Amino acid sequence: MTNPSTSTPVVEFSQVSLAFGNLKAIDGVDFTVNPDELFAIIGPNGAGKTSIFNVLSGVYRPQQGSVKLRGQQLLGMRPHKIARLGVARTFQNVELFANLTLVDNLMLGRHVKFRYGTLAAIAWVGPARRQEELNRAAVEEIIDLLELQAWRKLPVGLLPYGIQKRIELGRALAMEPEILLLDEPVAGMNLEETEDTARFLLSIRQEFKTPMILVEHDMSLVMDIADRVLAIDFGAPLALGTPAEVQSHPAVVEAYLGGQAAAPASGGGS
Numbered sequence: 001m002t003n004p005s006t007s008t009p010v011v012e013f014s015q016v017s018l019a020f021g022n023l024k025a026i027d028g029v030d031f032t033v034n035p036d037e038l039f040a041i042i043g044p045n046g047a048g049k050t051s052i053f054n055v056l057s058g059v060y061r062p063q064q065g066s067v068k069l070r071g072q073q074l075l076g077m078r079p080h081k082i083a084r085l086g087v088a089r090t091f092q093n094v095e096l097f098a099n100l101t102l103v104d105n106l107m108l109g110r111h112v113k114f115r116y117g118t119l120a121a122i123a124w125v126g127p128a129r130r131q132e133e134l135n136r137a138a139v140e141e142i143i144d145l146l147e148l149q150a151w152r153k154l155p156v157g158l159l160p161y162g163i164q165k166r167i168e169l170g171r172a173l174a175m176e177p178e179i180l181l182l183d184e185p186v187a188g189m190n191l192e193e194t195e196d197t198a199r200f201l202l203s204i205r206q207e208f209k210t211p212m213i214l215v216e217h218d219m220s221l222v223m224d225i226a227d228r229v230l231a232i233d234f235g236a237p238l239a240l241g242t243p244a245e246v247q248s249h250p251a252v253v254e255a256y257l258g259g260q261a262a263a264p265a266s267g268g269g270s
């Protein structure tokens with residue numbers, strides 16, 4: 001596409017370093033995420049993947065570097081402001097309102113982004129009413145896309161784990177994010193649930209064109225669906241490229257397997 005707004009990177013993460021005392025959680029990490037891109041970050045336990053998400057969402061403030069969302073500097077902004085600008089996130093552990101239903105959880109995702117004046121909301125007039133109709137339509141579209149129709153009635157805390165993870169994905173999507181951060185979306189899932197999740201992530205990209213950053217230990221998922229992969233270890237970048245390039249990169253092989261065999265294999269426990 002030639003439209004400049006679509007060729008500008010959505011995320012520019014430049015020379016970011018973050019230390020806790022002597023421990024370098026992120027050490028000179030650089031990457032960009034392009035519109036429509038499904039970008040993955042891999043690395044052994046403690047490599048710094050969640051810290052990168054925490055920097056992107058404003059939870060951690062790095063000592064060095066720059067983090068831009070569509071050209072706008074995010075460093076120094078509070079997490080709720082960054083969320084409202086369009087950085088949405090799912091967590092390693094499901095974080096939903098357990099007593100609320102699917103629709104209410106998704107509507108809360110909308111309300112993070114699309115607020116209106118308190119008076120208008122109380123009086124339920126004009127823009128507030130119109131916005132709420134739009135919110136509801138958007139939520140129904142997500143329920144259809146993620147095939148969640150069967151799970152409308154019960155509080156989400158009573159639903160199977162894999163469904164809760166899917167609802168959490170739906171809630172992040174309900175914010176119509178500029179970028180979706182997915183922290184181990186298939187952790188704890190069986191093979192069928194993992195394959196479903198891969199399918200839903202590809203559908204999200206196709207239908208909503210939402211750029212995503214995926215942090216995941218399941219290498220077969222990353223290799224199957226990511227456009228580009230960044231591998232890190234001890235906070236520092238090891239390799240950046242297509243899944244095939246990164247999988248066979250000597251530094252990546254060394255980090256995962258001590259150089260004894262070829263490439264991060266499929267399955268967890270990386």
Ligand SMILES: Nc1ncnc2c1ncn2[C@@H]1O[C@H](COP(=O)(O)OP(=O)(O)OP(=O)(O)O)[C@@H](O)[C@H]1O
Binds near residue numbers: 047048
């Ligand atoms: N708030 C903190 N205070 C001190 N150290 C921290 C903090 N957050 C992260 N770290 C450390 O920074 C390093 C990177 O942690 P991080 O959670 O980002 O790794 P990760 O790649 O996400 O690991 P995992 O795959 O196990 O989730 C680790 O050594 C971790 O102990």
